[in-house]
Amino acid sequence: SYSPEPDQQRTLPPGWVSLGRLDPEEELSLTFALRQRNLERLAHVVQAVSDPRSPRYGKYLTLEDVAELVRPSPLTLRTVHKWLLGAGAWNCHLVITQDFLTCWLSVRQAELLLSGAEFHRYVGGPAKTSVVRSLQPYQLPQALASHVDFVGGLHRFPPTSTLRQRPERQVAGAVS
């Protein structure tokens, strides 16, 4: 097996607390980022349609054109599908470009598929948001290394606002 995200930060953000591990039968949603194809060509297309000096400037692709270009290979789709079915995860949906797969499955199935992961419920942030995450790293079978980029919904917590109320500058201005 291999770890798709060995360098992803997995620490509890300040102000968040754990409410304990999830029941194995609870249901959760995971997002699988499937390996895309033709990324070099995609970069060339972006360059061509975005550069005013290019004859293709402004001739943009449709979503279907982009899907045609980057869609994962049939082998990737088949391999991932078989792996998920093997764990009983069948409630899955692809986006139009077929490079993201969202599955609804039980905690038990998820921890079976993503070895090492442990799903806990956490609460935090200004809105007392509740999230399900794993601070433990996850591993995937080596056979998936060329088919899955990463799995979303495990490690990254919701961001916090950085807006500030800063009267001090204005008031200082008024005083001066």
Next chain:
Amino acid sequence: LHLGVTPAVIRERYNLTARDVGSGATNNSQACAQFLDQYFHDSDLAKFMHLFGGTFVHQTSIAHVVGKQGRGRAGIEASLDVEYLMSAGANISTWVYSNPGRHEAQEPFLQWLLLLSNESALPYVHTVSYGDDEDSLSSTYIQRVNTEFMKAAARGLTMLFASGDSGAGCWSVSGRHQFRPSFPASSPYVTTVGGTSFQNPFLVTNEIVDYISGGGFSNVFPRPSYQEEAVAKFLSSSPHLPPSSYYNASGRAYPDVAALSDGYWVVSNSIAIPWVSGTSASTPVFGGILSLINEHRILNGQPPLGFLNPSLYQKHGAGLFDVTHGCHESCLNEEVQGQGFCSGPGWDPVTGWGTPNFPDLLKTLLNP
């Protein structure tokens, strides 16, 4: 004289006249997204426009909410995004991406990216207030998200990201301080928006750096060719460069542009709130102005702007007010004493090419 930034102050500073609004006769549209589990209330928008929208034709409701809008208290960031996107890009159909109600195990920002890959018809301009430290994200995640921005650029979508509110940022690597770049601000396939303040907070005058304005050099992405000349010029001419050990001089440099980020009035939960500051404010302002330019392009039978940076850098920032005074914050230590990069003539890693001068920017981008 003014007591803080309102739509009238924005429209005066950036030379938007009462005529500079959407025509209502095109398929033009814009969107804002924030991932803080915040709601906005249509009633706040209506109140805001009642208070501040008297001098320009505007819409007072959102055209499309993607995701679930809860009934909880409105969030100040969600309110700010909507109110200023619809003030700068006035009378243009506006979508809000709202992620409350998503499942607990989903990542809001990732769900937004899936939406982009699942909707054929999307607004042309997207303003997004979200950022994480580059070093906190896995490289596979960063690279994949960057590819999603390439997909959006290939489709002619303009992605504007706030540059962040921690200046150059700061962290300690093996006991030594370094600046801390932010992602997606550091992606070479988005347009990143920094922040400015008025030199005199109570007058509509020239702008200086807002010390919180995020900016710097990516540790993940190499410098894209479109900004090679501008950044090399800055690095060879800036008289205030920090020690080179603090940043990766060969990285993608950001921000690309800027707008006012200091002292906004916002209506949230029926209350008018002053002094709200952050690049989450400057981003929708810049996005709304690009929507107005798209309006003219569409009426002319031209395609929307799409990925803006190649045009922006080729034109050397024509149509933008150059911000040349002020520095942003960074590490509080003896060596740099809290000062990161400083603005200067032309492009700089604090305010990019500068802030929008609408009539000139329109001329520049109608015939790039």
